[in-house]
Amino acid sequence: MPESPLSFRTRSPELRKGGTVVGVTDRIYDVSGSTVIFEEVLLRGDLSGELEYNGTRLRVIKVDTAIGMLVDQRGPRGPVWKGVTCAILGI
Amino acid sequence: MSKTREWFRSYSSLLKARFSASGLIEHRVTKGSSREAQILDVLSALLPLRISVLRDGVIIDSSDTESPKFDALLVDRQFWPLLMQQDTVAVAMLESVLVAVEIKSSLGSKDLTDIINKSSFLRTMRCAGRGAAVCPPVVVAFAYECPNLPLAFFDFAVNFRLNPTKSPSLVCTLNSGLLFLAHVDGTALVPTDVPTAGLVPAIAGAGEDSLLIFLYFLSRMAALGSDTVDTMLSYSTPVFAATRVHHFDDEFLNAVARDEGARLRARECFKRAQSTPFEQLYGDARSSLKLS
Numbered sequence: 398m399p400e401s402p403l404s405f406r407t408r409s410p411e412l413r414k415g416g417t418v419v420g421v422t423d424r425i426y427d428v429s430g431s432t433v434i435f436e437e438v439l440l441r442g443d444l445s446g447e448l449e450y451n452g453t454r455l456r457v458i459k460v461d462t463a464i465g466m467l468v469d470q471r472g473p474r475g476p477v478w479k480g481v482t483c484a485i486l487g488i
Numbered sequence: 489m490s491k492t493r494e495w496f497r498s499y500s501s502l503l504k505a506r507f508s509a510s511g512l513i514e515h516r517v518t519k520g521s522s523r524e525a526q527i528l529d530v531l532s533a534l535l536p537l538r539i540s541v542l543r544d545g546v547i548i549d550s551s552d553t554e555s556p557k558f559d560a561l562l563v564d565r566q567f568w569p570l571l572m573q574q575d576t577v578a579v580a581m582l583e584s585v586l587v588a589v590e591i592k593s594s595l596g597s598k599d600l601t602d603i604i605n606k607s608s609f610l611r612t613m614r615c616a617g618r619g620a621a622v623c624p625p626v627v628v629a630f631a632y633e634c635p636n637l638p639l640a641f642f643d644f645a646v647n648f649r650l651n652p653t654k655s656p657s658l659v660c661t662l663n664s665g666l667l668f669l670a671h672v673d674g675t676a677l678v679p680t681d682v683p684t685a686g687l688v689p690a691i692a693g694a695g696e697d698s699l700l701i702f703l704y705f706l707s708r709m710a711a712l713g714s715d716t717v718d719t720m721l722s723y724s725t726p727v728f729a730a731t732r733v734h735h736f737d738d739e740f741l742n743a744v745a746r747d748e749g750a751r752l753r754a755r756e757c758f759k760r761a762q763s764t765p766f767e768q769l770y771g772d773a774r775s776s777l778k779l780s
Contacts, residue, residue: 398770403692403731404676405704405721427622429682452671452678487686 412438413449420444420478428453428485435481439474447486454486492723496700499530500663503699507593507632507662524559524591527630531560531589534703536717539586539710540565542578547625549582550616556606558627560589562710564620582613585625586710595631595640595661603629604647608654611683622682626657626709630702634661637691638766639758641667642773645689645736646755649745652685657709660702665693668705670733677733681709690735697727704728734766743777750777 412420419442422435428450438444448455461480466473506526513519524543532541545561548554548571561580563570568584588610592599607627615623634640640659644667648655658681659667669687670677677690694701707717721728744751757773774780 398734398767399737400732400734401672401675401677401690403670403728403733404673404678405718405728408718427682429622429684452673452680 408451411450412444412455414443414446417442419448422450425451428455431485432458433483433485435483436479438478438481440476440478444478448483450483455483456486458482458484490724490726493697493700493727496703496724497696500696500699503527503530503632503662520593523593523632527591527632528560530699531703531706535562535707535710538564538566542570542580544576545578545580545585545588547580547582547585547588547610547613549613551614553613555582555588555610555613558588558606558610559591561585562587562589562706564710568620582625583615583617583619583623585619586621587706588625588627590627590629590656592629592631593633595629595634595659596636597639597643599631600640600643600659603627603656603659604643607656608651611654621710626681626683628658628706628709629656629660631659631661634664636759637661637665637693638769639755641689641691642736642755642758645741646744646751648683648687648689649741652687653683655683655689657681657683658702658705660698660705662698663696664698665691665695666698666701666705667691670735677735679705681705688735689741690733692731692733694727694731697724697731700724700727701731736770739779740770740774740777743779753777 408425410422410425411418421439423437426433444457459482460478464477466475467477503526510519510522528541528543540563542561542563546554546557563580563584564586570578570580572579590603610627611624613624657669668679668690669683670679670690671687680687704720711717744754753776754773757776758769
């Protein structure tokens with residue numbers, strides 16, 4: 398009977414592309430269904446193409462707002478995308 | 489052994505002792521209520537305070553569709569109102585529920601079917617807006633005993649393969665093991681809370697550490713996006729690092745999902761007395777389907 402180790406891998410708000418962090422979500426999202434909407438993504442690199450988020454493959458299909466520099470009660474940061482809709486490609 | 493592990497084993501022993509003591513109550517409903525209260529008291533004491541443990545909860549959605557009654561609902565009361573509370577019964581908005589919990593004295597086939605049916609109903613209710621966590625919420629179950637854990641796992645795994653998005657996410661049997669869903673990450677399985685097609689149903693024979701792992705899973709499901717719960721993993725590394733799990737291979741699951749006759753033949757193999765090793769039951773089930 399197949400036996401495997403259990404990995405309680407720490408979940409992360411990081412979006413990765415080819416292993417490199419290209420974005421950070423404002424909180425950790427549970428990803429299920431056909432799409433997920435991230436309220437905010439802090440850009441660290443190129444978010445085009447296939448991305449990986451806590452073991453799930455995603456692709457950005459829509460961005461509501463792109464902001465160069467955002468200043469609010471959480472401090473200054475940018476560039477930031479708001480309302481990022483991603484298609485869930487699979488696990 | 490870490491103190492955390494010892495404490496949870498003590499909780500497990502206490503629950504087991506109280507379960508036995510409540511067995512002397514002849515009135516079935518009173519006995520059941522007592523047993524529900526025992527585990528819910530532990531959860532209420534230990535889960536993060538942001539989570540309210542509502543006993544005997546009913547969930548409705550915006551179209552007034554009403555769920556079956558669950559033994560407990562884990563609800564975000566910090567930002568979400570209830571719709572009704574009278575004595576011990578509460579009605580919660582679908583979107584406010586983090587986890588729906590069922591509690592069983594014994595996890596027999598009929599009990600697991602009841603859990604699966606309730607989960608199936610809840611997981612198809614319609615969300616009007618964004619939920620506190622995942623919407624529709626996930627369903628978990630806790631049982632004090634299980635007369636045949638291999639058979640329970642077979643039924644859980646087959647049901648998941650047939651109806652993945654409607655499946656319960658986690659079933660814990662005290663001092664025995666956990667049935668849950670995971671995705672494959674290299675050679676390891678990573679537990680996943682939300683039932684989704686493509687996941688692997690798995691069983692962990694965690695024994696006396698089942699309650700500790702159950703509480704971790706519940707805390708994680710209700711963590712509202714925070715990763716602070718993962719710090720808990722450091723508090724009993726031997727448990728979380730050393731747990732190994734078993735699962736059925738795809739060939740077997742496809743065979744039993746595709747054909748009811750095959751499913752019944754395989755199931756017969758798991759009905760045998762629990763003293764037979766799981767691997768042997770599985771081997772016999774594969775042989776009954778003429779799989780190598």
